[in-house]
Amino acid sequence: MIPSSIEKIVEIDEHIGCAMSGLIADSRILIDHARVEAQNHWFTYNEKMSVESVTQSVSNLALSFGEYDKKSMSRPFGVAILMAGVDADGESVLLHMDPSGTYLKYGAKAIGAGSEGAQTTLEEQYHKSMSLDDGVKLCLSVLKQVMEEKINSTNIEVGICRKSDGETAGKFHLMKKEKSTDCDSALIPLL
Numbered sequence: 001m002i003p004s005s006i007e008k009i010v011e012i013d014e015h016i017g018c019a020m021s022g023l024i025a026d027s028r029i030l031i032d033h034a035r036v037e038a039q040n041h042w043f044t045y046n047e048k049m050s051v052e053s054v055t056q057s058v059s060n061l062a063l064s065f066g067e068y069d070k071k072s073m074s075r076p077f078g079v080a081i082l083m084a085g086v087d088a089d090g091e092s093v094l095l096h097m098d099p100s101g102t103y104l105k106y107g108a109k110a111i112g113a114g115s116e117g118a119q120t121t122l123e124e125q126y127h128k129s130m131s132l133d134d135g136v137k138l139c140l141s142v143l144k145q146v147m148e149e150k151i152n153s154t155n156i157e158v159g160i161c162r163k164s165d166g167e168t169a170g171k172f173h174l175m176k177k178e179k180s181t182d183c184d185s186a187l188i189p190l191l
Contacts, residue, residue: 006024008020008021008157009157009158009159009174010031010174012035012038012054012083012085012172013035013038013039013042013048013049013054013085014048014171014172015048015051015085015086015087015170015171015172016034016038016051016054016083016084016085016161016172017083017084017159017161017172017174018031018034018081018082018083018084019081019082019084019159020079020080020081020082021079021080021111021112021115022078022079022080022099022112023077023078023079024079026078026079027077027079027081029061029077030058030061030077030079030081033057033058033061034054034055034057034058034083037049037054037057037058038054041053047088048087048088050087050088050093051084051085051086051093051095052087052093052095052105054083055081055083055097055103056103058081058083058097059097059101059102059103060101061101062076062077062097062099062100062101063100063101065077065101076099076100076101077099078099079099080096080097080098080099080112081096081097081111082094082095082096082097082111083095083097084159084161084172085172086162086163086170090163090170091163092161092163093105094106094107094108094109096109096111108122108123108126108135108138109122110122110142110146113146114146114147115146117146118142118145118146121142122138122142125138126138132160132162136158136160140156143156157174157175158174158175159172159173159174159175160172160173160174160175161173
């Protein structure tokens with residue numbers, strides 16, 4: 001398996017990003033469903049679908065396992081998902097959906113291996129008035145604490161959706177691995 005072929009952070013729509021932990025094959029089904037729903041909403045209503053509506057749609061699919069129709073799975077999806085984005089009103093939203101299909105809104109949330117320790121640190125240190133740069137630095141320092149291997153720009157991904165920043169306002173983008181200087185400059189104080 002080629003490590004670069006595994007994506008853990010993806011774009012759902014231009015204003016929504018998604019991070020996942022668990023079975024990648026299961027996550028691809030949910031991500032494809034979210035993308036189709038977001039595009040169908042855009043084509044039907046000529047407006048962006050809210051982050052919570054996209055998450056609700058994915059949640060409905062996850063909750064439908066075991067129902068006897070052609071679309072449902074015979075087992076629960078083995079993936080936890082974080083949906084993040086900026087809604088039309090300019091409000092940033094972070095939603096966590098667990099493998100059972102239930103979702104909750106958070107200010108900061110950790111998923112995956114080591115999430116218990118990471119979540120404790122986030123609860124202690126995160127505050128809503130934190131700047132984006134401070135939030136990225138907090139996340140990187142939490143990753144440094146819980147990851148078994150040393151963190152660098154090749155084994156982490158950072159997705160950002162800014163509330164305000166000129167032409168990129170409200171748009172999700174994944175920091176490119178080629179632009180590792182962004183990650184590395186944030187990492188330097190942590191190393």
